[in-house]
Amino acid sequence: MKMKTFLPSVVTLFFLVKVDGRTEVTAPLEMLQPVPFTAVKITDSFWSARQETNRIATIPISFDNLEKSGNLEALRLAAQGATNGSRGPVYRDSDVYKALEAASYSLALHPDPMLDRQLDEIIATLAAAQQPDGYLNSYFIVQEPTKRWTNLRDSHELYCAGHLIEAAVANFQATGKTNFLAVATKLADHIDSVFGPEPKRLGYPGHPEIELALVKLWRATGERRYFELARFFIEHRGQHYFATEHHTPPEKYDGTYWLDDVPICDQDKIKGHAVRAAYLMSGATDVARETGDPALLAMLDRVWRNTTEKNMYLTGGIGPSKHNEGFTTDYDLPNLTAYQETCATIALAQWSARMGLLYGDAKYADVVERGLYNGMLAAVSQDGKKFFYVNPLESAGNHHRQGWFSTACCPPNAARTIAALGGYAYATGSNSLWVNLYVQGQMEAQIGGQPIRLDVKTDYPWDGKVILKPLLKSAANFALHLRVPGWCEGATVRVNGKAIFAPEFTRGYIVLSRLWKNGDVVELNLPMPVQRVAANLNVTADRGLLAIQRGPLVYCVEQCDQTAPVASLVLPLDAELKVEKSGLFGGVAVIRGIGEQTGNSDSSQALYHHAVVPSKRTEITAVPYFVWDNRQAGPMKVWLPVAPTTP
Numbered sequence: 039m040k041m042k043t044f045l046p047s048v049v050t051l052f053f054l055v056k057v058d059g060r061t062e063v064t065a066p067l068e069m070l071q072p073v074p075f076t077a078v079k080i081t082d083s084f085w086s087a088r089q090e091t092n093r094i095a096t097i098p099i100s101f102d103n104l105e106k107s108g109n110l111e112a113l114r115l116a117a118q119g120a121t122n123g124s125r126g127p128v129y130r131d132s133d134v135y136k137a138l139e140a141a142s143y144s145l146a147l148h149p150d151p152m153l154d155r156q157l158d159e160i161i162a163t164l165a166a167a168q169q170p171d172g173y174l175n176s177y178f179i180v181q182e183p184t185k186r187w188t189n190l191r192d193s194h195e196l197y198c199a200g201h202l203i204e205a206a207v208a209n210f211q212a213t214g215k216t217n218f219l220a221v222a223t224k225l226a227d228h229i230d231s232v233f234g235p236e237p238k239r240l241g242y243p244g245h246p247e248i249e250l251a252l253v254k255l256w257r258a259t260g261e262r263r264y265f266e267l268a269r270f271f272i273e274h275r276g277q278h279y280f281a282t283e284h285h286t287p288p289e290k291y292d293g294t295y296w297l298d299d300v301p302i303c304d305q306d307k308i309k310g311h312a313v314r315a316a317y318l319m320s321g322a323t324d325v326a327r328e329t330g331d332p333a334l335l336a337m338l339d340r341v342w343r344n345t346t347e348k349n350m351y352l353t354g355g356i357g358p359s360k361h362n363e364g365f366t367t368d369y370d371l372p373n374l375t376a377y378q379e380t381c382a383t384i385a386l387a388q389w390s391a392r393m394g395l396l397y398g399d400a401k402y403a404d405v406v407e408r409g410l411y412n413g414m415l416a417a418v419s420q421d422g423k424k425f426f427y428v429n430p431l432e433s434a435g436n437h438h439r440q441g442w443f444s445t446a447c448c449p450p451n452a453a454r455t456i457a458a459l460g461g462y463a464y465a466t467g468s469n470s471l472w473v474n475l476y477v478q479g480q481m482e483a484q485i486g487g488q489p490i491r492l493d494v495k496t497d498y499p500w501d502g503k504v505i506l507k508p509l510l511k512s513a514a515n516f517a518l519h520l521r522v523p524g525w526c527e528g529a530t531v532r533v534n535g536k537a538i539f540a541p542e543f544t545r546g547y548i549v550l551s552r553l554w555k556n557g558d559v560v561e562l563n564l565p566m567p568v569q570r571v572a573a574n575l576n577v578t579a580d581r582g583l584l585a586i587q588r589g590p591l592v593y594c595v596e597q598c599d600q601t602a603p604v605a606s607l608v609l610p611l612d613a614e615l616k617v618e619k620s621g622l623f624g625g626v627a628v629i630r631g632i633g634e635q636t637g638n639s640d641s642s643q644a645l646y647h648h649a650v651v652p653s654k655r656t657e658i659t660a661v662p663y664f665v666w667d668n669r670q671a672g673p674m675k676v677w678l679p680v681a682p683t684t685p
């Protein structure tokens with residue numbers, strides 16, 4: 039495989055890419071650096087409240103549940119040298135690691151000696167369980183010690199290792215301590231001794247995740263071997279290794295589920311298991327950023343567009359099917375049976391954020407925002423104690439969050455995302471500051487070697503007015519890039535009270551280049567009217583239906599807010615919709631309008647009945663999707679008909 043090996047720290051190059059005989063021009067590379075969440079202080083009432091609930095409810099509950107479910111006990115048994123008695127699925131360790139990662143992020147923002155001690159105890163157990171050669175996985179240590187690395191397709195050893203590494207890097211960044219990082223590097227060294235170019239062996243994970251984790255470990259330690267191992271796993275994928283591993287005849291092998299069907303650079307669309315696919319693409323983006331491989335970059339662009347243009351729900355999630363926890367065909371986006379696993383929404387946001395850093399195009403942050411404010415946020419109850427694994431866009435009233443799951447990947451995944459949310463908000467270039475999410479608070483970064491602070495005041499996502507004030511020791515020349523969300527029309531900006539007419543607008547960002555001085559004030563206005571959203575006609579599930587969105591928030595109707603049955607509601611195109619601040623859940627904005635109630639959805643009616651059913655007017659109230667299923671159980675819909683379905 040031919041590879042370009044340059045890594046310009048800041049480049050603006052157009053790539054000409056030859057793909058299947060076609061020449062494609064990809065966007066220029068911006069190579070932005072994310073501003074770490076530790077440099078972002080969130081002081082709004084929206085996310086800071088969620089972070090506090092995450093800290094005081096979700097994270098402690100996660101550890102309680104990991105104790106009750108046997109995950110922590112499994113690690114203790116491994117540490118004690120036990121040969122039986124542990125329980126839980128083969129990937130059980132990963133749930134502990136994600137909870138450790140969430141708790142570490144929380145510690146970074148909110149020092150808590152008790153929590154710090156609790157984490158150190160678990161880390162000590164991990165260190166004790168780790169084998170002399172560095173291997174660490176409670177299932178194989180206790181139950182199948184002779185079967186290590188024999189079933190990469192199904193055994194999740196590399197997946198678990200990836201989550202351990204991510205957690206260890208998070209803990210190192212949060213506490214500065216190296217006890218967890220030492221376990222991670224010892225494990226990574228072991229994996230590096232097993233897998234790689236000859237004389238080491240071929241292999242890659244059935245469930246990707248370790249690729250992006252190894253890149254994080256490389257960045258945290260400076261040890262290049264970890265990057266090279268990530269690159270090995272990415273670049274060798276697609277060689278039908280799982281067919282070899284399981285003695286599957288070539289003619290009978292379908293590697294689609296694991297994206298092991300074709301060489302990675304030949305992937306032409308998103309497919310297979312949604313979480314695996316998006317984690318893999320995240321790792322591939324990390325590798326492409328470093329190697330600059332045009333074929334890999336072109337694949338990522340192609341597959342990302344296919345994912346978000348033909349396979350993404352309005353709520354930012356992916357993977358419609360329960361059958362494979364993944365993809366089916368383009369535009370297959372059913373609502374009632376939408377699988378849209380919480381982890382898949384998070385994985386797509388992670389991947390999109392990485393793409394945004396590569397290209398500095400607001401379309402990527404649009405997807406991050408859509409996922410974080412809708413699909414991801416809905417996954418956790420308002421009290422932080424119950425969780426969705428599956429996130430449908432319609433419910434008959436029987437789908438509810440649960441306290442925990444036997445496969446508990448989703449709750450700690452949401453917890454770690456909420457805890458480190460500030461990390462999605464900002465990025466820097468060589469002489470630029472990029473604002474991707476509008477969250478009230480402060481941010482600190484270095485631009486061109488100069489420290490810069492930014493103070494942000496806003497009531498986003500309820501209001502689109504954002505006041506940004508650079509706080510500078512001395513005047514600084516840089517370009518402030520303000521993302522204009524894809525949903526927004528008519529954004530305006532003022533600097534020091536003076537309207538900027540026709541500001542520079544590049545790839546979805548208003549660009550304000552000037553010599554910034556302390557005391558400068560930027561006022562961005564993002565008009566936030568109630569919008570009706572239609573789906574592409576190819577989405578048969580949404581034909582004749584519209585959804586309501588305001589700002590980044592997708593709305594839904596829940597039975598407890600309506601006088602008529604949800605199934606009977608019709609929202610005509612001309613019905614006026616008004617926003618009202620409510621007392622619900624700390625003051626969410628609800629949307630009300632007069633719609634119609636049709637009589638043809640009454641389940642008590644005869645199997646066949648007269649088709650002409652009179653409609654009557656009824657008030658319709660919509661609430662943000664992320665708060666659904668927090669009150670009385672009942673039917674819910676995101677997409678509503680604009681006319682009765684009866685002919």
Ligand SMILES: [Zn+2]
Nearest residue numbers: 379381447448
């Ligand atoms: Zn999950």
